[in-house]
Amino acid sequence: MRRFILRRTIFAVMTVIVATFLITSMSRLAGDPILLYAKPGGYGFSPEQEAQLRKKIGIDRAVPMQYVIWLGNALQGDLGKTILDEKPVSRIITERIPATVQLSLIAWFGATFIGVALGVLSAVKRGSFWDYLGRGFALFGQALPAFWLGLVLILIFAVQLGWLPVGTKGDGFWDIKHWILPAITLGWGATAAYLRLTRSSMLEILDSEFIKLARAKGVSSRTVIFKHALRNALIQPLTASTLILTGFLTGSIVVEQIFVWPGMGLMAIDSVNNNDFPILQGVTLLFTIMYVLFIFITDLMYAVIDPRIRYE
Numbered sequence: 001m002r003r004f005i006l007r008r009t010i011f012a013v014m015t016v017i018v019a020t021f022l023i024t025s026m027s028r029l030a031g032d033p034i035l036l037y038a039k040p041g042g043y044g045f046s047p048e049q050e051a052q053l054r055k056k057i058g059i060d061r062a063v064p065m066q067y068v069i070w071l072g073n074a075l076q077g078d079l080g081k082t083i084l085d086e087k088p089v090s091r092i093i094t095e096r097i098p099a100t101v102q103l104s105l106i107a108w109f110g111a112t113f114i115g116v117a118l119g120v121l122s123a124v125k126r127g128s129f130w131d132y133l134g135r136g137f138a139l140f141g142q143a144l145p146a147f148w149l150g151l152v153l154i155l156i157f158a159v160q161l162g163w164l165p166v167g168t169k170g171d172g173f174w175d176i177k178h179w180i181l182p183a184i185t186l187g188w189g190a191t192a193a194y195l196r197l198t199r200s201s202m203l204e205i206l207d208s209e210f211i212k213l214a215r216a217k218g219v220s221s222r223t224v225i226f227k228h229a230l231r232n233a234l235i236q237p238l239t240a241s242t243l244i245l246t247g248f249l250t251g252s253i254v255v256e257q258i259f260v261w262p263g264m265g266l267m268a269i270d271s272v273n274n275n276d277f278p279i280l281q282g283v284t285l286l287f288t289i290m291y292v293l294f295i296f297i298t299d300l301m302y303a304v305i306d307p308r309i310r311y312e
Contacts (some may be wrong), residue, residue, distance in 0.1 A: 008299065012292035017071070019288040023280050024067045070281060079285070080278040089282040093264065099169060100256070100263030104248035106179055107187035111244065115194025116237055122195065123202030123233075124225060134195055141192025150185040150258040157181060167260040182259045186252055190244045194237055201233035239298055246294035250287040 054060040061069075070080065079089040122134030158166045164177050205211060206229055214224050253265035260266065264283055271279035 004299075008296050012296065015292050016285065016288045020071070020281055020285050021067050023284040024070070024277065025063055074281075074285060079282040082278055083276050084274070089278050092267070092279065093282050093286060096262065096264045096267050099261060100249060100252060100265065103179060103182055103186060103255070103261060103263060104245065104252060107183045107190070108241075108245045108248055110183060111187035111190035111194060112237075112241060115191040116198045116234070118191075119195040119198025119237075120202055120225070120230060120233075122199045123206065126203065134199065138192040138195045138199075141188055141195070144188065146185055146189065146254050147258060149188055150181070150255060153181045153185060154258070169262055182255055182261055185258070186248060186255045190248070193240070193244065197237045197240060198233060201236050202229060205229045205233045242294045242298040246291050250291055 051060065059066060073080065077090065079093070081088055082092065118134045118137065122131045125131050154166050157164045158181070164181055166181060168178055169175075211224060211229055214228055215221075219228075251265075252261075252263060253268055255261065256263045256265035257269050264286070267279065268283045270276075271283065
């Protein structure tokens with residue numbers, strides 16, 4: 001176990017370094033960040049002023065050296081400042097995290113509950129109308145892209161019917177009407193994934209010998225399904241749930257852009273459009289750390305849930 005933890009820790013550190021360095025390098029491909037202030041050589045912008053400005057925002061050296069300096073400051077908790085308004089990146093990220101976490105958790109809980117419930121129903125009612133309905137939902141759930149679904153939901157429920165608002169977050173967590181459409185859009189595909197995982201696991205468990213023995217001994221169907229079958233069938237959905245939650249936290253960019261949700265995804269899009277590379281570096285650092293951390297937790301959950309798995 002120690003060797004496994006050490007190996008995964010090294011892998012996580014290398015992943016963070018490579019991801020943040022790639023973002024640092026690719027941000028320069030979008031153009032010179034100095035152009036956000038003025039055009040070098042233009043009226044009222046002398047070469048001396050350009051040199052001072054490059055030194056001020058930290059782009060007066062080669063890209064690898066810029067990254068080394070940024071990484072050293074990041075290890076001390078300093079992610080730098082934004083280019084235009086010179087606000088601390090760490091403060092901006094801290095202000096945007098709660099909105100993304102709120103939307104991700106709501107979509108995650110909804111997708112988990114609905115997907116697992118539909119998966120159990122589809123497996124228990126195998127070959128019935130409910131089974132075909134669940135399989136159809138799983139098919140469309142994984143086939144429909146989030147950006148298309150979000151636009152269709154806005155068109156139907158916000159534009160034509162006028163039932164739900166869009167483009168605002170609301171005043172608080174309990175302002176339910178504001179996060180219904182974004183949560184459905186974000187959790188749609190994950191619900192279908194939960195359904196398929198739960199259904200396949202339940203079908204495998206229901207055909208096993210110990211379930212047949214329990215039925216032969218006269219155990220009630222409810223006890224067989226919820227106490228014996230479901231408990232063993234939840235291994236795959238539960239271990240996949242951490243990856244799904246990570247995908248929500250780090251992959252809600254499209255949904256936040258469609259619904260103008262003031263989270264980290266929308267901030268990342270704005271930073272790309274403005275070529276504000278300090279924010280890009282900070283967001284990439286946080287997303288990568290979250291991703292490798294949840295992957296590591298998932299690996300450990302396999303050993304906890306399934307005693308047959310050992311990391312030696």
